Amino acid sequence: MLVVDAHMHVWEHLDGIVFGTMRTSKSRYGKVTYTGADAKSDIARWMPPSFADSAAPAEMFLGYMEWAGVDKAVLLQGPVYGSQNAYYADLRQRYPDKFIFSYAFVDPRDPQRAIKDLEVAVKVYHLNGVKFEPPHTPFWLDDPAVIPLWDKIAELGIVAAVDLGWHPERTYHMQNDRFEKIVARYPGTPFVLLHLGGSDLGNLEQQYPFPALQRTLGLRKYPNLYFEIGGLVSVCEHDEYPYTRVQEIVRAAWEAVGADRLFWGSDWPYAEQMCTYPQNVNVIRKFCDFLPEADKQKILGGTAMAFYGKRGQEK
Numbered sequence: 001m002l003v004v005d006a007h008m009h010v011w012e013h014l015d016g017i018v019f020g021t022m023r024t025s026k027s028r029y030g031k032v033t034y035t036g037a038d039a040k041s042d043i044a045r046w047m048p049p050s051f052a053d054s055a056a057p058a059e060m061f062l063g064y065m066e067w068a069g070v071d072k073a074v075l076l077q078g079p080v081y082g083s084q085n086a087y088y089a090d091l092r093q094r095y096p097d098k099f100i101f102s103y104a105f106v107d108p109r110d111p112q113r114a115i116k117d118l119e120v121a122v123k124v125y126h127l128n129g130v131k132f133e134p135p136h137t138p139f140w141l142d143d144p145a146v147i148p149l150w151d152k153i154a155e156l157g158i159v160a161a162v163d164l165g166w167h168p169e170r171t172y173h174m175q176n177d178r179f180e181k182i183v184a185r186y187p188g189t190p191f192v193l194l195h196l197g198g199s200d201l202g203n204l205e206q207q208y209p210f211p212a213l214q215r216t217l218g219l220r221k222y223p224n225l226y227f228e229i230g231g232l233v234s235v236c237e238h239d240e241y242p243y244t245r246v247q248e249i250v251r252a253a254w255e256a257v258g259a260d261r262l263f264w265g266s267d268w269p270y271a272e273q274m275c276t277y278p279q280n281v282n283v284i285r286k287f288c289d290f291l292p293e294a295d296k297q298k299i300l301g302g303t304a305m306a307f308y309g310k311r312g313q314e315k
């Protein structure tokens with residue numbers, strides 16, 4: 001079975017931004033230092049202590065892939081790591097068979113500069129999409145100031161992935177209605193909703209069929225939108241492998257969307273805190289018995305390969 005990890009991160013340097021005001025830098029033994037006005041605790045754990053120098057290079061991840069029987073991966077960025085555009089361009093050159101698609105990072109808080117950075121990322125670095133995470137680079141997805149950036153994304157014909165955050169009580173998180181406006185406005189742009197849109201899934205009062213998730217899954221009416229189930233182990237921390245709650249969430253998503261617009265990702269290395277990388281993939285591969293075998297293959301790799309494979313080769 002072809003397995004594609006459609007959500008993972010590696011970094012060559014760590015100099016990112018958290019919730020708009022805090023900067024990140026490497027500490028040791030899986031921890032990261034936060035500095036800035038709102039840095040309440042100056043150090044945060046992102047990974048297990050075995051990440052001795054808090055680094056996550058591509059070659060390390062390739063070892064994890066081999067260990068877990070994962071064939072290919074999609075390079076995703078995030079504001080918390082800082083831009084890896086040059087690094088990801090290099091990785092696509094060095095490991096074209098392993099990394100099938102690379103997302104760019106641009107900072108939408110300065111839309112004019114973001115447009116220039118995106119042109120470089122796509123035309124010079126040959127990255128294939130762009131990812132936004134509004135909670136960390138605070139902006140409203142439908143702000144008139146960022147419409148020229150969305151126009152540029154449409155003009156370039158690239159994929160846009162969005163992480164809406166996990167905390168419904170916080171500003172700039174869970175901008176579902178604004179996200180819908182953008183998806184509807186650009187029917188020619190392929191969108192990926194990461195982590196199933198967050199959908200308050202960490203709230204244990206929400207049980208199958210997960211009413212908040214059902215509202216998010218209503219966005220399936222837009223055929224240009226794909227759904228990704230990456231990192232769900234992170235909101236089911238109370239649980240243990242094989243994560244019954246993750247399986248129920250996958251079931252709800254699959255029942256609503258089907259397997260042709262749904263794909264798995266690990267959220268490595270952050271998710272290493274919850275379970276091992278083989279366990280992360282085996283929640284689907286060895287469990288989720290409700291899935292017909294053909295649909296399981298699609299969710300674990302077939303759909304991501306169909307969606308990303310060809311787009312990742314366009315220059």
Ligand SMILES: [Zn+2]
Binds near residue numbers: 009076231267
């Ligand atoms: Zn992630």
